Structures are given as structure tokens and as C-alpha cells.
Amino acid sequence: MHHNPISIKKLSYVYPDGIQALNGINLEIAATERVAIVGANGSGKSTLLLHLNGILMAQQGEIVVGEMPILPRNLIAIRNFVGIVFQNPDDQLFMPTVWEDVAFGPMNQGLRGKDLEIRIAEAMVAVGLDLEKYRDRQSQNLSGGEKKRVAIAGVLAMQPQVLVFDEPSAQLDPRSRRQLIQLLRTLPETQLIATHDLDLVLELCDRTIVLSEGEIVYDGKTAQVLSDRQFLLAHSLEMPLSLSDARL
């Protein structure tokens, strides 16, 4: 595993309609870190995530993934290195059956036959799903929690070194959310989690980055920032419920 898998220097991005989504982002992520990226709607979280495996290219600044700068010639290797789990699993599960969907990434890597089967089986075990039970299930007939797990399995099957999650707990019921938190805790990969779910952040991440209007306004200990009510309010965030309750 690379010791410093993601390095971002002075990254800026402006959308075609003129909205400055990111402005001078500097960021270093170390191996096996689990880092939360929080911020209000429109703060630039999703835009930042889409830069991490080259879906959006930096307009200004530099992003280095592993040893590779994000350039068109490195995109294949970068997308094998950084796996993104999108917010809505319906966007991600585009193949008709679970097996085909989990196989999509490894097949793009050139895997076939027994190696492919082993890779898919390992990914399904990692997310706690029985391959034999799910292999021929159709994606649209799965529950929200199952879809999320299959989406994660599809990314894990590519064996990335960095996992990026966009709102992983969105649309999940409390039990599925709890299972997801346990799952993320067991995954050994470096993780970046963009979310509004600050209770999840408190449980999973030691380090938190707060984005506000495209800029990093805090990068440090999770417990410290999430207990600072004034700071959170200033950036359109609220304290996690668990900490709010403790103060009542």
C-alpha cells in the first residue's frame, strides 16, 4: 500500500455556469486513514470526490494519486487505484444482475475465468453478501441496503487502495446504516467519506475536513470540530445528535 496515496495542491474548479466549486484546495491523505469530508450542500464535496479518480480534471493545481499525477495517460491506473462509491446505488448498478455488476470493474481490468470468480466472491464476502444467493438477482429488485452493499462490492472487486464514498448512509434505514458503519470499520483500505451524517463521522473517522464554499476551513481532529457548535453553525452545519444530546 502506498504511504501517501493522495496529495492535492492548490486545486481549483469552476463549473461552466461560473460557479466556483473548489478554490485552492490543499490536502494530504495518508495510507489507511479514514477521513471525513463534511460541508453544507453545494460546498464542493462531490466535485472534490470526482477529481480523485479523474472524472473531473483539475483546471488549476495538481492532484497526485500514489505516484501518478491525474493526467489522461494515467487514468486507467488511477481508476484502479481509487474506487468511488456513488451516492445513489441506482446510478452505479447498471448491469442487469448482481454478478455482472460486481464483475464489471474486474472485467475492465482484463480478468476472466477463475480469477474473476475468486475476485467477485472475495468482494461479496467483504460486504457480507452470499454470492450464490445474489449472483443472479436483478439489481432493481434489491433493497436499498443490499444495493449499497453490491455497489461497494463492485468497487472492492477492483481492489483499489483508496475507497471514496459519497454520502454512504443516504437513503438507508437505521439498521442498514448500522450495518454499513460496521462494514466500513472492517475495510482496511484508505477511506474518504463525504457525508452530512455527522454521527457516522464521529463513529468512524479520526480526521475531518470541513469544506465551505469550495474552500477547506478545517482539517483536523473530528472530536474537536464536531463539538464546536459556533464553528459548525458558521459553516451551515449542526452538531451531531449524539453530542447535542450529551450537552442537554
Added chain:
Amino acid sequence: MLLHIPLIETRDRPSPQSGDRRNFWANLAVHTRVLCVFLLVFAIALTPIGRWWTWAIYAIATLPIIYGSKVDLRILIKRMAIEFAFISVILLGTLFRNGGQLLWQWGWLQITTNGLTTLASVSIKAFLSLLLLNILTLSTSIPLLLQAMVTLKTPPLLVSILASMYRYIHVLSHEFNAMRRAAQARNFAPKNLYARHRQDHAWQRQVLGNMLGMLFIRTYDRGDRIYQAMLARGYQGVPTVMESKSGGWSDRLALGCVMLIILFGQIFGQLTN
């Protein structure tokens, strides 16, 4: 297509009957089933008008397929009824044509023996073709059909497009229903479009138009997000192709039987014509 959605729910798991060893249809490789059905459909469609005995033979050949496929007859009939309602508009057009003996006339509309023969022939062709295609899609899941198309050397890009269409038609219908529910919750109803006591028909139509427009925009946005998700997992513009199994002796036998039936139907039809 939207009308079809409640009827095309396919099972995730194979039905208990599909494990039955005597079920010859389920034992055939999927691409063999597709080939058998397409050969029969082509033979039915290309048979010249008025060859009743040929179609009778093909109809008899369809019976064991209906039995072997173990399809639910109620669903089969429902599907056929919906599809026939659509194609009957086209079929009616074949009735009013010149030639043969004049049977009925009203202004420029006329029914002749020629028109009746054409209508009956085209109706039989449509009925038998739809019957076979529906049996195929009811007895075989869509993912397996797509896999069979790959085996039959259909271009992978076309199969991928079909797979995406199948995957997302449910999502689209879900989104459309969600929008419709949201509109209904604020007292929008299709009957308002025609209700005589309302003075805002134009606005009601505009709302419906906006909903459909919004559905297209959402579709576009979703397509964009799906493409991003594909890129994120290493998609480089060329769809991947799964390995496929080849058929055994029973598949070759089934294809041979279908060819013989087609040939026999054509010869017998020509002799009796």
C-alpha cells in the same frame, strides 16, 4: 412500453419447473431457444399471404413450446391482448384495399375479398410471431436473453445499450410514478385535463408537459451519472463480453426439428394452395 411494466416483472430465481428434466425447453441453451424462436418468426413472417396450411403447421409446432416453456397462460394472454391493441390499428389499415370481389362500400371506404385475405393473413402472422416472442421472454430472463445475443455474435455495444435500457426502464417508471404521486398529492389528476367545469385545461396540459420534460431532463442527468460511475470502474468505451457455453446434442436436435418443421410447412402450404 410503460404499459408493459407491471406485466414484465420477471422472476429473479428460476421457477421450480425449470429444474424438471422432462422440460425440454428449459434444458435448451438460451441461444438455441432464441434461434428457434427467431427462425420460426422469420418463417411465419415471410410466408406469402393466403398460405393457411403453412401457418396451421407452425401453430401446431408452437403448442409443444407453450407446454414445455411452462409459461403462465394468464400473463401470456394479458400481454398478447395489450400488444394486439397496439398493432390492431396497423392491421386495420390492411383491410381497406382494392382488388378481388367488392363486399362492402361506404364512400371511399371499401372492403374486398383481397382486403379480408390480407387482414386475416397479417393478423395470423402477427399473432403467431407475438405468441412465440412472448413465450421466449416469459420463459427466459432478460439477462439470459442478453447473454444469448452476445453468444449469437450481436455487436457488444448494442447488447450493452439494450442491457442499460432494461435496467433503467424500471428506474424511469419509478421516477415517473414518484412525480405523478407528488402531483396527485397536490390535487393534479388526469381527469382534470377533460373535466368540463374546469377552465384551466391549458395549464393542466402544461403541467403534464412539464412533467414529461422533467423526466427527460432527469433521464439525461442520470445518464451522465451512470456514465461517470462506469468510468470510475475502468470503462474505456468498449463493453466487456462474458464467456458463453455452447449447446449440446439436444440443442442441435431442436434446431434440426425447427428447420424440418419450417421446410415441411412451406412445402405442404405450397402443395395445398
